[in-house]
Amino acid sequence: MKYILRYFLQGLLLVIPACFTIYIIFSLVAWLDKILPTVFHLKLSPGFGILIILAFITLMGLIGSTIIARPAFNFIEYYMYKIPFINLIYSSTKDVIGAFVGDKKKFNHPVLVKMQKDSHIYRIGFITRENLDSINIKDMTAVYFPDSYGFTGNLYVVAREHIQEINASSSEVMKLIVSGGVSGALPRKEEK
Numbered sequence: 001m002k003y004i005l006r007y008f009l010q011g012l013l014l015v016i017p018a019c020f021t022i023y024i025i026f027s028l029v030a031w032l033d034k035i036l037p038t039v040f041h042l043k044l045s046p047g048f049g050i051l052i053i054l055a056f057i058t059l060m061g062l063i064g065s066t067i068i069a070r071p072a073f074n075f076i077e078y079y080m081y082k083i084p085f086i087n088l089i090y091s092s093t094k095d096v097i098g099a100f101v102g103d104k105k106k107f108n109h110p111v112l113v114k115m116q117k118d119s120h121i122y123r124i125g126f127i128t129r130e131n132l133d134s135i136n137i138k139d140m141t142a143v144y145f146p147d148s149y150g151f152t153g154n155l156y157v158v159a160r161e162h163i164q165e166i167n168a169s170s171s172e173v174m175k176l177i178v179s180g181g182v183s184g185a186l187p188r189k190e191e192k
Helices: 002-040 048-064 069-080 084-100 170-178
Strands: 110-114 122-129 140-146 153-159 163-165
Touching (some): 002 048, 122 170
Antiparallel strands (some): 110 122
């Protein structure tokens, strides 16, 4: 009976993550496939809607990076920042997306932060802003601490002497945090 239980639990470890991943991917594809037919009254094969959306986003990126379209996007963005409620939504969304993709990624500086002066308790986070002088906070750094098993986190203002660099890739550190520490070991970064 003990062996059967052990094999059952091992089976759960193999089956549940794979099934959950497949379910999420198929649900996302099905949801994206429903958007286009609803908006444009089209009859599409499964999976075709997501291809159209990916192609559209890529095309917008191409157009947005050209010299001709850039001023038009800047003009529209200028007015997006001027409208009170729209400004909050637009700027927050742009900053969050920009933190993960693009040239100005924000979660690329992993650190270990000592939580109390006389303790050996640390948290792993990412420096999001080295200097807080613009809001009159001297000798402090903004460190974002993502939560495990979620897409939320907390921002702490930390004294620089409590911050220690982590010599690992940002993606591996994020995977370690989000998985609650159960993901694979952190490989060392290559010395340059």
